[in-house]
Amino acid sequence: MAIDKITTPAIADDAVTNAKVSYNNNQFRNIIINGDMSIAQRGTSFTGIGDGDSQYTLDRFKWAEEGSTDTAAYTISQSTTVPSGQGFAKSFKVDCTTADTSVDANNIQYVGTAIEGQNLQYLKYATSSAENMVLSFWVRSNKTGTYGVALINNESTERLYSQTYTISSADTWEKKTLSYVGDTSNGFDNDNGSSLLIQWYLVAGSGKTSGSSQTWGSNTQANRAAGQTVNLADSTSNEWYITGVQLEAGTTASDFEFLPHDVNENRCLRYCFVVGNTPTNGERNRYANVGTYYTATQFFSGVYYPVVMRATPSFTAVGSNTAQAFTIYSANAGKTSTAVGRDAISATNIGYVITTASAGQGDGGLGAWNVGYYGIIEAEL
Amino acid sequence: MIDTVKKDYNIITNEFCGYQVTYVNSNRVKSVPLAEDNTDYQAIQEWIADGGTVVDNPPE
Numbered sequence: 001m002a003i004d005k006i007t008t009p010a011i012a013d014d015a016v017t018n019a020k021v022s023y024n025n026n027q028f029r030n031i032i033i034n035g036d037m038s039i040a041q042r043g044t045s046f047t048g049i050g051d052g053d054s055q056y057t058l059d060r061f062k063w064a065e066e067g068s069t070d071t072a073a074y075t076i077s078q079s080t081t082v083p084s085g086q087g088f089a090k091s092f093k094v095d096c097t098t099a100d101t102s103v104d105a106n107n108i109q110y111v112g113t114a115i116e117g118q119n120l121q122y123l124k125y126a127t128s129s130a131e132n133m134v135l136s137f138w139v140r141s142n143k144t145g146t147y148g149v150a151l152i153n154n155e156s157t158e159r160l161y162s163q164t165y166t167i168s169s170a171d172t173w174e175k176k177t178l179s180y181v182g183d184t185s186n187g188f189d190n191d192n193g194s195s196l197l198i199q200w201y202l203v204a205g206s207g208k209t210s211g212s213s214q215t216w217g218s219n220t221q222a223n224r225a226a227g228q229t230v231n232l233a234d235s236t237s238n239e240w241y242i243t244g245v246q247l248e249a250g251t252t253a254s255d256f257e258f259l260p261h262d263v264n265e266n267r268c269l270r271y272c273f274v275v276g277n278t279p280t281n282g283e284r285n286r287y288a289n290v291g292t293y294y295t296a297t298q299f300f301s302g303v304y305y306p307v308v309m310r311a312t313p314s315f316t317a318v319g320s321n322t323a324q325a326f327t328i329y330s331a332n333a334g335k336t337s338t339a340v341g342r343d344a345i346s347a348t349n350i351g352y353v354i355t356t357a358s359a360g361q362g363d364g365g366l367g368a369w370n371v372g373y374y375g376i377i378e379a380e381l
Numbered sequence: 382m383i384d385t386v387k388k389d390y391n392i393i394t395n396e397f398c399g400y401q402v403t404y405v406n407s408n409r410v411k412s413v414p415l416a417e418d419n420t421d422y423q424a425i426q427e428w429i430a431d432g433g434t435v436v437d438n439p440p441e
Contacts, residue, residue, distance in 0.1 A: 052382030311420075312416035312418070314412060314413045314422075316409050316410065316411045316412070343391070343392065343393075345412075353392050378421075
């Protein structure tokens with residue numbers, strides 16, 4: 001409640017309005033997932049990010065570089081530097097580790113996230129009732145100046161709505177709010193595809209900044225970061241932080257919608273599930289890989305995910321020598337794997353094929369991820 | 382950035398079941414299913430359309 005004390009003026013002002021009951025009004029109003037940057041299944045620090053990369057780092061947020069070859073490199077991390085008194089514990093940090101003072105005209109580098117079309121239908125795009133939206137976020141950098149940020153309708157006919165924001169004070173958290181008029185002409189497919197992209201540009205060549213955009217229009221490259229003047233890659237002293245990202249229907253930004261940790265994590269698990277001896281979550285399904293030797297040397301095991309994933313995911317085993325990622329315990333013996341692959345995979349479960357030295361065909365067993373090894377199961381957008 | 386793509390075959394049925402993908406500046410190998418709504422699969426199709434060559438060593 002906006003008013004929590006019964007006073008004479010409050011009694012006189014007895015009308016119930018949206019503004020007075022705005023706290024917790026319209027739950028799950030934030031279209032962005034993990035906007036408080038609290039979930040980081042893949043790890044908390046990613047070094048050497050740079051040319052040609054398009055890599056998810058903290059859950060639901062990726063760093064990407066597009067265009068011609070670029071020499072800049074960065075460390076992306078989950079930071080505890082946050083705006084004071086706002087309730088946030090984590091932020092997304094970009095730290096330039098290799099500078100590039102000369103940006104090619106076609107180069108663009110950004111932090112981005114993406115939204116499924118089926119989560120956007122209530123915006124009623126492509127109708128005369130298309131909802132306006134507001135994007136709000138906290139941002140900080142030593143590098144003051146004008147930055148670009150864009151919404152991109154990523155359907156077959158791409159649409160772009162770019163704006164700028166200005167960081168006025170160095171090394172100071174600032175809250176930015178940008179308003180977007182609804183698009184009455186182009187909508188979002190009602191499916192699990194990547195329909196809406198939100199991109200915060202940190203480096204943009206002249207071919208990406210020379211245009212203009214303050215409304216929905218075709219995805220002209222010159223409009224993408226129109227008006228941006230900052231080059232975050234021009235010094236290894238540069239860093240940029242963001243947290244409290246919220247995109248919501250309406251014309252005014254509400255307070256950031258903090259979700260319970262388990263709810264936030266479950267929403268992220270639809271897109272990424274890290275299993276084994278994981279970087280940040282201890283042990284996830286590390287010893288859950290029950291199975292049987294289908295042949296004398298091939299152990300088959302299947303596990304379910306905690307939530308149904310967005311699509312049939314990809315699988316990546318991670319570790320110093322991923323062939324040895326598992327130990328299979330069977331018939332009173334433990335055998336280290338010599339090869340690890342996946343068998344059947346779907347949006348609900350994955351099957352591993354783990355090769356070991358000869359064992360008893362038909363024997364049951366338990367596959368355990370070894371220390372330092374984990375798997376990334378991804379159905380990202 | 383995709384470095385190499387190799388066809389992946391099911392170990393039991395020998396059927397073509399996906400791709401093994403490596404990326405520039407990474408020693409990780411990603412196993413990508415044949416699923417049109419998987420964005421890694423979509424990226425492979427774009428890479429092929431741009432001239433990338435898929436390695437194919439089918440099981441004998």
